[in-house]
Amino acid sequence: MSTLVTKPAPEFKAQTVMPDNSFAEKTLSELRGKKHAIVFFYPLDFTFVCPSEIIAFDKKLDEFKKRDCEVIGISVDSHFTHLAWKNTPVDKGGIGQVKFPLVADLSKQIAEQFGVLLNGAVALRGLFLIDKEGIVRHALVNDLPLGRSVDEALRMVDALQFTEKHGEVCPAGWTQGREGMQASPEGVATYLAAHHQEL
Secondary structure: OOOOOOOEOOOOEEEEEOOOOOEEEEEOHHHOOOOEEEEEEOOOOOOOHHHHHHHHHHHOHHHHHHOOEEEEEEEOOOHHHHHHHHOOOHHHOOOOOOOOOEEEOOOOHHHHHOOOEEOOOEEOEEEEEEOOOOEEEEEEEEOOOOOOOHHHHHHHHHHHHHHHHHOOEOOOOOOOOOOOEOOOHHHHHHHHHHHHHHO
16 A cells, blocks of 8 residues: 655545534645644444544544644544434444544545545545645554554654654654654764663
8 A cells, every 4th residue: 555644635525524513515625724634534433443532532632722733533424424423422332522523435535545445345544644734744554443542643743743843853752842853863873872771
């Protein structure tokens, strides 16, 4: 599978359930020049691992908003099914009133363009971090049984924004507040001399 990292994210225009439960056509390009974005795909509404991921993203949504990063969920369900799932209580297998958009990819075209459509049927658990210029800077694709870490997604937003602001690179395990590394032989040597035991 060829990667989208370093390339423009595929544009889409699709029916979406908005945070207030209204329906609207959402495009990815509306964020251009304004916000970073986490776009994540999941297989189907009313399934098993999916609600745990969606609820976990919703619980950390304020953290993404603090970073000017929009979270967008996408599956091959219709916007009507998305709304029904939101209107189903969590203790009945629903997701409740999550506060980020859920895009309907009923044609499966968006999942196909992002390279995560599995056997022409459902999307793998693909996650894409897109910068303000619309370029994919990080991508992660899990098989269906493997839930993702929202904390890791947030860490990658922090890392990207750190490199954009400071021009330094982020070593293994970097977290917000830690030192970056100059992208040079001298920078590597200096960083490893000070931090190699932490790696």
